[in-house]
Amino acid sequence: MKLGLLAMAAVAAVVLAGCGSDDKSAVTSSGSGGATEAKSPDSLPLVAFAQANSADPWRQQFDAETKEEVGKHTSEFRFEEQPAEDDASKQIGVIETFLVKSPKVLLVSPVTVAVQSAVEKAYDAKIPVILLDRGIPGDKYTVHVGGDNVDIGRQAGEYIAKRLNGKGTVLMIQGLGGVDAADDRRNGAMESFKKYPGIKVIMGDDCKFQRLPAQNFMETFLQKGQPFDAVYAHNDEMAIGAYQAYDHAATKPKVKPIFVGIDGCQKEVVQMIKDGKLDATFRYPDPGPKGIEIAADILKGKMPTDKKVVLPTVLVTKETADQYLKDNPNLAK
Template sequence: MTISRRDVLIASAAAAAASLAARMALAELPKLAKKDTYKVGFAQTESNNPWRIAQTNSMQGEAEKRGWQLVYTDAAGSAAKQVADVNSMIAQGVELIFLAPREEKPLIPAIMAAKAAGIPVILLDRNVDQTLATAGEDYVCFIGSDFVEEGRRIAEWMVANANGKSKIIQLEGTTGSSPANDRKKGFDDFIAGNGAFTLLASQTGDFNRDKGRQVAETLLQAHPDADIIYAHNDEMAIGAISALEAAGKKPGTDVMVLSIDGGREIVQLIIDGKVNAVCECNPRFGPKAFDTAVAYANGEAIPAKIINPDNFYTIENAAAELPNAY
């Protein structure tokens, strides 16, 4: 059988069209059918602190309220396990996945696997590397706080209320996570070029209370003249308070203590005079997360980022706001 040049051209054109169609299909977000109830997944990063517990309770409570089946997993602080958790949800046939990615890059394969399986993903609290995955194309959207703004707000308050304090120790969150990256950027950018302040040291405490205490102890020994501690979350700030007290220093007085998250324990510590200011990071995701899923199923346009409103706590409002803290 002789194959003509025309046949080759036709076959090539058909293959190119099929390849283009496949790429276009892959570029599109998976759809979500319009229904009364859904089987959805929530891949939590960890449950070792009050913020994560509050977020999980909000998600589980909202699912129960709406009568949705929620497949819940806890990655216990492991990005590898969280990827496996998402793959398990895919195998269980969930219709949508709510994902709180532990780190920006390692969770990309999980998002792409869900997309390939036709399951839309909504990111909660932490984002992923925008050069590797795109909202509206690879996942529906990100819902959470503006972490850069949180760091900036803390720095702005510090500059206005330092009263001569100027030497800073920064306790960073989990390396590679979007809140750690952004809370550092917001803070560092605001004080950049301000000669009145010196960042003596900046080291990860992994968003963990005991590790935050250990790192603070080490850094305070290396920098005994530090008079400001900025922690990326409450857990590390509370750990730092223990380290300060063990060193014979009065937290909140000798050393200014600044934090982000705004749990009830740390708001009480503001009232007690051991913490100076806290920017809230709202953990109550349930209503907004599930409303967004419904809106997506209804065909509504979903913004790439949906920002939660965050409170700000100081001695001026801590007592009045304590009942509202998580």
Template sequence: MKHRLRFASLALSMTLASGAAMADVKIGVSMSQFDDTYLTYLRESMNERAKSNPEGVQLQFEDARADVVKQLSQVENFISQKVDAIVVNPVDTAATRKITEAAVKAGIPLVYVNRRPDDEKLPLGVATVASKDMEAGQMQMEYLAKKMGGKGDIVILLGDLANNATTNRTKGVKEVLAKYPDIKVDQEQTGIWLRDKGMTLTNDWLTQGRKFDAVISNNDEMAIGAAMALKQAGIEPGTVLIAGVDGTPDGVRAVEKGELAVTVFQDAKGQAYGSVDTALKMINKEPVEQAVWVPFQLITKDNAKDFK
């Protein structure tokens, strides 16, 4: 069975509510930005899940364009339109309080997807569907540490510093590094999740004459950018080990080709289906888990074909 289907059980455990109550349901969805590769898969899967409901669920997607103020305005517009529920992929996980307060005050169910707000305790009427990012960092670093024989120099490509996914994935990496004192971090800089930024940073490090044995990237896009920079520099694929996170189609192909040593699968479909299902259950006033966690899975060359 393909691994990307493994979370069918999650979807089945949160079955869509049926009956007249679900007819013409409207859910407002604010995405932090449309031009993010992983979030595109997330958005497409949310739309797919909504369309699978025979009673009619309409998703109204809005692009916050990485702007906190714009995202709050979008949520306020959803509230004024009296949508049945709101789903938010936050721009800044430390700046969600006003969004939460506005939705709760209006009595509209709110689901945060993919990125959990920094607030440790969320009020009733608010749920999250995400993955535990620290585990992704732990998984990729543990795999590379063993491949490196427990010694060497690494560089870290950080995601957007406004997202706790960046903080937590990197924290997971460093927790593992604490067990390997002979692995040193030479550089860490933000590539804000982008392939071209990952490529530019890696190229800069090579131009500066820096030597490193591995690149730890907070996502696949930056990891692929790093692989491209190394290839342009004439460095044979696999000479420098590269690790990503997300398990996007491009990331999986890069693992198959040996351009990435490993990536960690973040289940976009599991998160997307979970967010829509949770919103519908909340609309119907059915019990829900306030925090739904979708597990990560390690992808290596040995099992990459299972994630295609």
């Protein structure tokens, strides 16, 4: 009897699983039955988005802004998104599975260049492909929307050099090695620093774009007692980590150094700038809304004329922090 009960529990679990899925479909179909909608969602064209991951703060804000833009077009198309946990192989699988559903527009935020062949397959099947953020080699895509990390690095370098009046030592905390964003942000800044003979740069460790490694590195660095006037981190998370180490350190420079990061996608960072803990960040623009806008245009028959759309950065300082928060309600926490 005990065996029977256990087995029934197992069967019940399967049935429950079935019900779970039923509930979901019930929601969808009641949506399609709604009188307010002119067309049922199923008959709308599909816009599919293969996201690299949905976990880090920048991607969270990216997703939130994308969904907000999608909300303006609910009567024009259906939207589906799948993340790939930063696994290129997984993303290839997602793209190829999307192709089975024949989307009218495909958006891809590539994990690495490895997804090139999958993107080209879609493009060859006459599906317009919009690349968001990172690009791929070749020209088999419709349009690439993203920020310009070299230019952001250049502006950050310029900002720091000006704040130091052209004279001082900058500690640079590096992003993950081998990643374009880290190389570009370093090279851009170095271009600007080279114009100021009084600026010296100390190359810090690779802190993988993460807060904790940057904090550990900074704690160790401060032990050395080597003087510096500014910290330039390749992203905000590392700038925060570096600041926290500085804040808690027993031995530190007499004058508070300047802390500058990049990304500007978290409320926490903007708050720290308002509080005078960090000095500035440069927004790494999120390509989601622009990508959705272009997708909507394509569905109306308006193909984009440019192959590359570069989104501008925004400098956030104590003076502009409040306005920035108002302009960007979807920042990650």
